[in-house]
Amino acid sequence: MYIAAMVSLLDIIGPVMVGPSSSHTAGACRLGLLARGLVGGTPQSATIELHGSFARTGEGHGTDKAIAGGLMGFRPDDERLRDALDIMEREGLNYVFEKTTLGDDAHPNTVRITLEREGRRSQMVGASLGPGRVRVTEIDGYPVDVSGNLHTIVLVAGDQKGSIARIAGLLADADLNIATLKLSRKERGGDAFMVIEVDERPDESVRDVIRALPWVKWAFRLEKVSA
Amino acid sequence: MYRNLADAIRDAEARGVPLSTVALEAESKDQGRSIEDIRTVLGRALAVMREAVARGLVGDLYSASGLVGGDAAKMRNGPPGPLAGTAFRDVLARALAVQEVNAAMGVIVAAPTAGGAGVLPAVLTGLAESRGIDDEGVISALATAGLIGAVVAERASLSGAEGGCQAETGAAAGMAAGAATEMLGGSPRQVGHAIALAQQGTLGLVCDPLGGLVELPCVFRNATGAAIALAAIEMALAGVEFAIPADEVIDTMGEIGESMDVRYRETAGGGLAATPTGRRLAKERLYELKRKH
Numbered sequence: 372m373y374i375a376a377m378v379s380l381l382d383i384i385g386p387v388m389v390g391p392s393s394s395h396t397a398g399a400c401r402l403g404l405l406a407r408g409l410v411g412g413t414p415q416s417a418t419i420e421l422h423g424s425f426a427r428t429g430e431g432h433g434t435d436k437a438i439a440g441g442l443m444g445f446r447p448d449d450e451r452l453r454d455a456l457d458i459m460e461r462e463g464l465n466y467v468f469e470k471t472t473l474g475d476d477a478h479p480n481t482v483r484i485t486l487e488r489e490g491r492r493s494q495m496v497g498a499s500l501g502p503g504r505v506r507v508t509e510i511d512g513y514p515v516d517v518s519g520n521l522h523t524i525v526l527v528a529g530d531q532k533g534s535i536a537r538i539a540g541l542l543a544d545a546d547l548n549i550a551t552l553k554l555s556r557k558e559r560g561g562d563a564f565m566v567i568e569v570d571e572r573p574d575e576s577v578r579d580v581i582r583a584l585p586w587v588k589w590a591f592r593l594e595k596v597s598a
Numbered sequence: 599m600y601r602n603l604a605d606a607i608r609d610a611e612a613r614g615v616p617l618s619t620v621a622l623e624a625e626s627k628d629q630g631r632s633i634e635d636i637r638t639v640l641g642r643a644l645a646v647m648r649e650a651v652a653r654g655l656v657g658d659l660y661s662a663s664g665l666v667g668g669d670a671a672k673m674r675n676g677p678p679g680p681l682a683g684t685a686f687r688d689v690l691a692r693a694l695a696v697q698e699v700n701a702a703m704g705v706i707v708a709a710p711t712a713g714g715a716g717v718l719p720a721v722l723t724g725l726a727e728s729r730g731i732d733d734e735g736v737i738s739a740l741a742t743a744g745l746i747g748a749v750v751a752e753r754a755s756l757s758g759a760e761g762g763c764q765a766e767t768g769a770a771a772g773m774a775a776g777a778a779t780e781m782l783g784g785s786p787r788q789v790g791h792a793i794a795l796a797q798q799g800t801l802g803l804v805c806d807p808l809g810g811l812v813e814l815p816c817v818f819r820n821a822t823g824a825a826i827a828l829a830a831i832e833m834a835l836a837g838v839e840f841a842i843p844a845d846e847v848i849d850t851m852g853e854i855g856e857s858m859d860v861r862y863r864e865t866a867g868g869g870l871a872a873t874p875t876g877r878r879l880a881k882e883r884l885y886e887l888k889r890k891h
Binding site for chain 2: 378379380381382383384385386387388389390391392393394395396397424427428430431432433436448450452453501502503
């Protein structure tokens with residue numbers, strides 16, 4: 372008898388990736404790719420704080436190269452990852468790597484990335500969970516749970532009744548199917564952080580329509596980063 | 599996907615089809631993709647595996663720390679041993695090759711993981727070449743390998759940090775043994791025994807990389823993992839049966855992994871990483887790495 376389960380055969384035979392480590396290299400690259408989405412492109416500067424095993428063995432695993440490559444838009448199977456630090460310098464990008472301790476509760480492979488592009492500044496905390504899977508746990512101080520397994524739209528909205536219905540309507544108009552929608556806020560009556568995972572790749576115009584809503588403070592589109 | 603191999607083997611035997619057929623059908627149903635589409639993706643993985651083997655055999659790649667590299671080429675061009683000219687020696691060379699490419703930040707297929715990525719391509723491409731198996735046969739074998747890995751992921755673990763090296767190169771050996779046994783004409787029942795025979799030979803294997811890097815002993819564990827897979831394939835095709843079913847051997851691997859001390863789970867706190875030489879090499883090489891930065 373066959374029972375549907377989450378494990379896919381293609382997750383086992385794959386992904387195609389630059390070595391040496393699915394957690395420290397491929398996962399690190401995915402975190403860089405997700406962070407990049409928060410500023411809408413390649414950041415001009417970034418501070419990358421490595422925690423735990425990322426800090427201890429990151430250099431030997433090319434974790435620094437992988438994150439820098441991800442920030443520049445290289446995917447985990449892109450051979451340019453090997454030379455990502457040289458490319459970064461050549462492009463005049465200012466990425467600084469530091470070792471840090473984010474507390475005992477933080478996953479051993481955690482990174483905090485503070486990045487800036489064209490005046491927009493953002494901060495993301497994420498962890499590489501092994502076999503290439505990642506989880507973003509914090510964006511600009513809001514607790515979130517983003518896997519990058521689907522296309523994701525993140526936005527901050529002022530406390531507004533009916534905001535979810537409005538956004539859901541806009542996405543339906545754009546023929547996008549919502550897979551998950553999560554909401555979090557720092558305090559009652561405060562801004563709401565919305566994470567929406569959709570099955571299809573949203574067009575940039577969708578992001579712009581959402582941005583045009585008066586109560587939306589900002590909105591970004593994160594790439595699907597799973598294989 | 600199937601959660602146990604016994605069901606998959608029974609379904610395949612009942613219909614007189616190979617395990618890859620039931621694996622592809624289950625994947626197609628789970629993921630809503632056509633079998634043709636899944637085979638295309640597996641075909642691309644096979645192409646990357648072949649490229650990694652070829653790239654590694656050139657012998658000019660070294661890892662970031664310089665701890666590993668150049669040994670695949672020695673197996674290809676070095677002095678003969680008792681197995682010179684055999685598929686066995688060729689498979690060992692291929693396993694080292696892929697893992698040297700991985701350590702040097704080259705492109706590989708993580709199957710099931712990057713640390714255990716050498717075993718499956720070495721066994722499948724090596725045996726396919728020596729026995730004249732076409733690509734369609736190898737792609738089917740990859741589907742069977744995926745089924746085996748999915749069951750291991752479900753019942754035990756595919757992560758050295760969770761279950762030690764038995765969950766990485768050990769699982770890879772089980773996947774390669776089962777997949778190649780099908781590829782070479784073994785029945786689903788024989789595939790089950792090949793998996794059990796390979797996995798039992800790696801039970802208890804710890805993950806103890808120097809400095810925590812996927813280099814040493816990882817590169818060599820892929821070669822010895824491939825050797826265990828070859829032993830299992832040879833025995834299973836000869837009709838040797840292992841009394842404990844594959845599912846239960848996999849469960850055993852999971853149980854051993856859970857009770858394994860954290861020193862032996864990728865932390866470089868025990869095993870070879872904690873030997874005097876292991877500690878010294880890790881310290882020297884990591885220092886060198888920092889200087890280069």
